[in-house]
Amino acid sequence: MGEKRKLGRGVCIVGAGMSRFDMYKDKDSKQLFAEAFKECIDSVDKGIDPKEIQAMWLGNFTNDFFIHQGHWGPIISDLLGLPPKPATRTEGACASSTLAVKDAAYAIASGMYDIVLAGGVEEMSKISTEAVSEGLALAGSPYEVYEGFTFPAVFGAIATAYFAKYGATWEDLNYVTVKSHENAKLNPKAQFNMTIKDIMNLRIEKYKKKGQPVPEWKDEYEALRDPRFNPVVAWPMRLFDCCPISDGAACVLLVAEEIAHMFTDHPIYIIGMGQGSGRALHDCPSLTSLEANKHAAKEAYEMAGLTPKDIQFAEVHDCFSIAELIHIEDLGFCKEGTAYRFVREGGTRLNGPMPINTSGGLKCKGHPVGATGAAQMVEVWHQLRGEAGPRQIPNGDLHIGASQNLGGTGGTCTFMIFSNEK
Amino acid sequence: MEERYFNDISYKQFLNEERLMGSRCKGCGTLCFPPRPICTNCYSTDMEWAELKGNGKLAGFSSIFVPPAFMAEEGFDRKHPYVVGVVELEEGVRAVGRIVGVDANRPETIKIGTPVKAEFIHFGEGDQMRTHLAFRPVEGGAS
Ligand SMILES: [Zn+2]
Numbered sequence: 001m002g003e004k005r006k007l008g009r010g011v012c013i014v015g016a017g018m019s020r021f022d023m024y025k026d027k028d029s030k031q032l033f034a035e036a037f038k039e040c041i042d043s044v045d046k047g048i049d050p051k052e053i054q055a056m057w058l059g060n061f062t063n064d065f066f067i068h069q070g071h072w073g074p075i076i077s078d079l080l081g082l083p084p085k086p087a088t089r090t091e092g093a094c095a096s097s098t099l100a101v102k103d104a105a106y107a108i109a110s111g112m113y114d115i116v117l118a119g120g121v122e123e124m125s126k127i128s129t130e131a132v133s134e135g136l137a138l139a140g141s142p143y144e145v146y147e148g149f150t151f152p153a154v155f156g157a158i159a160t161a162y163f164a165k166y167g168a169t170w171e172d173l174n175y176v177t178v179k180s181h182e183n184a185k186l187n188p189k190a191q192f193n194m195t196i197k198d199i200m201n202l203r204i205e206k207y208k209k210k211g212q213p214v215p216e217w218k219d220e221y222e223a224l225r226d227p228r229f230n231p232v233v234a235w236p237m238r239l240f241d242c243c244p245i246s247d248g249a250a251c252v253l254l255v256a257e258e259i260a261h262m263f264t265d266h267p268i269y270i271i272g273m274g275q276g277s278g279r280a281l282h283d284c285p286s287l288t289s290l291e292a293n294k295h296a297a298k299e300a301y302e303m304a305g306l307t308p309k310d311i312q313f314a315e316v317h318d319c320f321s322i323a324e325l326i327h328i329e330d331l332g333f334c335k336e337g338t339a340y341r342f343v344r345e346g347g348t349r350l351n352g353p354m355p356i357n358t359s360g361g362l363k364c365k366g367h368p369v370g371a372t373g374a375a376q377m378v379e380v381w382h383q384l385r386g387e388a389g390p391r392q393i394p395n396g397d398l399h400i401g402a403s404q405n406l407g408g409t410g411g412t413c414t415f416m417i418f419s420n421e422k
Numbered sequence: 423m424e425e426r427y428f429n430d431i432s433y434k435q436f437l438n439e440e441r442l443m444g445s446r447c448k449g450c451g452t453l454c455f456p457p458r459p460i461c462t463n464c465y466s467t468d469m470e471w472a473e474l475k476g477n478g479k480l481a482g483f484s485s486i487f488v489p490p491a492f493m494a495e496e497g498f499d500r501k502h503p504y505v506v507g508v509v510e511l512e513e514g515v516r517a518v519g520r521i522v523g524v525d526a527n528r529p530e531t532i533k534i535g536t537p538v539k540a541e542f543i544h545f546g547e548g549d550q551m552r553t554h555l556a557f558r559p560v561e562g563g564a565s
Contacts, residue, residue, distance in 0.1 A: 133490055150486055153506055282515075283516070
């Protein structure tokens with residue numbers, strides 16, 4: 001690898017929390033962040049007085065559009081009783097809260113602060129689906145959006161290019177979806193904490209009640225092929241290839257490594273951080289890979305002094321099923337053009353050699369866009385501390401996990417590497 | 423026409439005039455489509471207009487069954503999907519646009535690599551005119 005980039009001083013996560021992700025009529029951004037924050041401070045093994053927090057970074061993509069309120073840094077700071085301490089909002093579309101964590105880590109590494117809260121929030125479900133789509137499209141490239149592309153359509157176009165290049169098919173993507181639902185069933189914080197079989201049974205009950213013909217699906221793969229169960233959104237992306245609309249919040253408590261022992265004997269060390277920027281779809285060097293991903297990975301691997309083989313599990317940004325394949329190739333977990341086979345063979349399942357999205361991923365856990373990056377880290381925190389309960393990765397020697405977050409259609413990509421050892 | 427800035431406003435004006443215009447850097451010859459006000463190869467701002475022929479091949483596409491509001495206003499919905507795509511132009515740059523003359527309800531019949539030619543779809547008139555770029559499969563074009 002290249003030269004090793006180092007932080008001025010080490011940074012650790014000593015607490016982490018998230019709200020349950022869902023579509024809420026009765027919970028707003030402040031309520032959701034309060035829930036995430038409470039879980040975060042309660043997770044600090046040796047406790048923390050929140051008044052010790054010196055600064056806050058908050059990721060939010062566009063509550064401005066979704067609920068017509070901007071300037072979320074001070075609103076959340078006020079909620080938590082933190083004024084007059086500084087509160088900074090970061091925006092990187094769906095990667096907003098990873099940017100918050102990264103900037104908070106830089107602030108600690110610089111020596112300016114010792115104890116910083118970083119997280120994110122988004123409140124998306126109060127408006128119509130069409131309006132949410134319009135809001136999300138603000139993060140798209142002007143050329144694609146102008147010509148009628150939606151987000152699912154951008155990833156649909158990427159999928160058609162991937163299929164043509166490597167001989168994969170849409171059926172291969174269903175292995176991503178089935179796996180995500182299996183993991184989410186084990187995650188009480190997930191918006192869809194049920195398997196596809198569970199959803200099939202609910203649907204069959206509904207058809208029976210209404211006296212409609214009951215489908216004879218022999219397994220979940222057959223149900224996914226049925227357009228009544230899984231209608232097309234933007235070919236080849238069907239409903240089950242797409243993440244839902246969600247409300248939620250997540251946060252982590254970061255401290256300087258030298259004081260981490262005051263808060264816990266089991267901190268999680270940030271050992272690699274990377275970020276990249278990308279171009280509009282038509283200008284990308286390849287339609288089947290994101291250069292921002294590759295740059296983010298390169299930065300993080302160099303800082304950590306690690307290679308893809310050293311990563312034992314990861315949360316990746318599966319806004320659409322095809323994205324999960326693109327990411328695990330870009331991050332080097334699989335060779336380009338092979339991820340679909342690796343997934344098909346069970347390589348990314350909870351008990352596979354490279355568990356991906358043990359939380360259920362964006363597809364099932366939910367995707368309140370500004371909260372997603374921090375929520376990915378909440379999952380890595382639980383896994384690396386052996387606290388993931390029924391979805392704990394069955395590996396007695398688990399030390400290094402990662403999270404990859406994507407904003408827009410690849411305009412912003414981040415990659416973070418964590419360890420439970422120094 | 424040389425008086426226009428090399429930006430998205432000019433790009434859209436040219437679409438209204440049914441011309442596909444990119445910028446060519448006078449310093450290093452790099453072609454950019456849509457046009458750019460500064461060359462990202464040599465950082466010259468000395469540009470000239472370059473007209474593209476609009477011939478290319480389909481590189482990726484999607485048939486959209488859940489349209490955004492402005493496309494729904496055109497009458498598209500779950501029963502009436504439309505196709506968008508990425509096209510590799512023969513000049514070596516890509517473009518995005520609507521793909522017309524294909525069966526959006528049977529997207530499995532649309533093939534990557536299909537030769538296509540640019541068209542222009544106009545809405546409104548005068549100052550209110552906006553034009554969308556579209557591509558149509560070339561009759562008898564071998565893929
Ligand atoms: Zn130049």
